[in-house]
Amino acid sequence: MSTIQLDQIIERVGTLPHLPSTILHLVNVVSDPRARLEQIVEAIRYDQALTAEVLKLCNSAYFGLARRVESLDDAVCLLGTVRVFQLVMAAHARAMLSRPQEGYGLPAGALWAHSVGVAVAAQLLARRVRLPQFGSLFTAGLLHDTGKIVLNEFVGEQYAEIVRRVTEDGASFLDAEQQVLGYTHPEVGARLAASWSLPDSIVHCIRYHHDPGACPQAEPLVDVIHLADAVCILLGVGAGDDGLAYRAQGAVMKRYNLTEADLEVIGAEAIGELRSVQAMFTER
Amino acid sequence: MANVVVDIADLAVSADPAATLITYSLGSCIGVAVWDPVVRVGGMLHYMLPESQLSPEKARSSPAMFCDTGVPRLFRAAYELGAVKSRLVVKVAGGSQLLDDNGTFNIGKRNYLALRKIFWKNGVMIAAENVGGSISRTLKLDVGTGAVTIRSRNEEVPL
Numbered sequence: 237m238s239t240i241q242l243d244q245i246i247e248r249v250g251t252l253p254h255l256p257s258t259i260l261h262l263v264n265v266v267s268d269p270r271a272r273l274e275q276i277v278e279a280i281r282y283d284q285a286l287t288a289e290v291l292k293l294c295n296s297a298y299f300g301l302a303r304r305v306e307s308l309d310d311a312v313c314l315l316g317t318v319r320v321f322q323l324v325m326a327a328h329a330r331a332m333l334s335r336p337q338e339g340y341g342l343p344a345g346a347l348w349a350h351s352v353g354v355a356v357a358a359q360l361l362a363r364r365v366r367l368p369q370f371g372s373l374f375t376a377g378l379l380h381d382t383g384k385i386v387l388n389e390f391v392g393e394q395y396a397e398i399v400r401r402v403t404e405d406g407a408s409f410l411d412a413e414q415q416v417l418g419y420t421h422p423e424v425g426a427r428l429a430a431s432w433s434l435p436d437s438i439v440h441c442i443r444y445h446h447d448p449g450a451c452p453q454a455e456p457l458v459d460v461i462h463l464a465d466a467v468c469i470l471l472g473v474g475a476g477d478d479g480l481a482y483r484a485q486g487a488v489m490k491r492y493n494l495t496e497a498d499l500e501v502i503g504a505e506a507i508g509e510l511r512s513v514q515a516m517f518t519e520r
Numbered sequence: 521m522a523n524v525v526v527d528i529a530d531l532a533v534s535a536d537p538a539a540t541l542i543t544y545s546l547g548s549c550i551g552v553a554v555w556d557p558v559v560r561v562g563g564m565l566h567y568m569l570p571e572s573q574l575s576p577e578k579a580r581s582s583p584a585m586f587c588d589t590g591v592p593r594l595f596r597a598a599y600e601l602g603a604v605k606s607r608l609v610v611k612v613a614g615g616s617q618l619l620d621d622n623g624t625f626n627i628g629k630r631n632y633l634a635l636r637k638i639f640w641k642n643g644v645m646i647a648a649e650n651v652g653g654s655i656s657r658t659l660k661l662d663v664g665t666g667a668v669t670i671r672s673r674n675e676e677v678p679l
Contacts (some may be wrong), residue, residue, distance in 0.1 A: 341673060341674065346545075399673060403673065408619050466618060466625060469547065469618065470547050470618060470627055470628070471528065471547055471548065471549060471568060472528065472544075472546055472547030472548070472549055473528075473545070474545070475547055475656035477673045477674070479547065479616065479654055479655040479656035479672070479673075480547050480548070480616045480617060480618050480619070480628075480654040480655065480656065481619060481655075482618055482619060483618065483619045483620065484618045484619075484620050484624065484625045486620065486623075486624025486625070489624060496625065496626070496627065497574060499625075499627075500569050500574055500627065501574060501575060504529075504568065504569065504574070504575055504578050505578075507529060507568065507585075508578075508582075511527075
């Protein structure tokens with residue numbers, strides 16, 4: 237069985253879905269704690285397609301706004317800059333993540349639903365543990381599993397062996413990826429994110445979302461993405477063949493004095509928000 | 521064949537013999553399928569969490585989210601279509617767990633125990649179940665025949 241090397245995969249990412257430059261710029265702006273809200277609006281304003289997208293979403297029945305939103309300034313005024321940014325990101329992540337990922341047994345839309353679920357749950361968790369609302373958190377949630385899209389293209393015949401090890405040997409999905417391929421989807425995703433020049437905070441969230449303990453230094457953002465992912469995996473939000481075959485780190489919960497009931501509340505709220513987001517995109 | 525998809529934190533009942541009730545991605549959540557062979561009425565619930573006291577507000581807006589509010593609703597909805605409790609065939613799937621060495625994340629287990637408790641109190645027997653492990657399951661109920669299947673990792677088995 238020939239295994240494609242991680243470096244070879246990264247060399248080929250030119251053929252893989254990518255984030256448009258406006259989006260990359262936007263992510264960098266919101267990840268910078270010194271950035272001003274107006275800079276977010278400016279980053280969107282000069283991209284006509286993005287602006288049109290924002291207006292379309294704002295005028296969806298979901299928001300039930302009394303009057304038609306006709307300009308970006310209107311949108312920002314009515315919904316707030318952060319909400320507008322999230323809409324833009326969710327729309328773009330959808331273009332990238334919505335295709336079926338056969339390699340992971342994920343039907344169309346499942347990976348996107350999972351990613352939005354994690355982004356939403358991460359924000360709720362951040363609020364719960366009083367973590368400042370970094371703009372990078374939502375993006376990190378949306379992008380944490382991008383490694384799966386990459387591997388889906390290359391895993392091919394080795395996929396059956398990964399699933400066999402999980403099913404028959406009781407291995408975690410991550411261990412099985414490591415054993416069969418020599419690398420894992422968080423590693424691949426982090427390499428991809430780094431090649432896009434995304435901020436380190438986001439790259440670390442992607443790299444360590446299944447194993448925050450391995451992060452060279454404790455990063456609250458990584459912890460929050462780990463827990464948000466665990467909640468969504470538990471609730472089966474966009475679950476594939478990997479199912480629940482991941483390890484969750486209870487120590488992370490203890491670090492923030494979180495109980496299982498806290499996570500349940502977060503899960504219940506996240507499901508509600510996810511439904512709203514999905515409804516907003518499907519009614520169009 | 522009409523597929524009726526039961527979302528997470530939702531339930532559905534049907535008396536249409538051509539209908540199939542289906543719920544996807546049961547992780548730690550529990551899917552309950554009920555079927556009355558005489559009137560051929562079927563119902564399905566996909567609940568997320570064991571107890572509604574966690575969030576009374578959520579329980580009001582979406583009672584199917586919790587075991588203690590969702591299960592009675594499922595049964596009542598089936599009765600409204602003519603089903604009778606003593607005839608109901610009850611099958612259960614889900615309640616999976618993460619691979620977690622110290623048992624911090626045991627929602628799946630608690631979900632299942634909550635169901636056993638409410639069934640025991642009300643004298644309801646589980647005819648068949650496929651619970652636990654670390655897999656995600658899809659549960660299907662054919663309303664015309666009462667056939668229930670579980671699908672996971674491309675394998676579909678009768679329950």
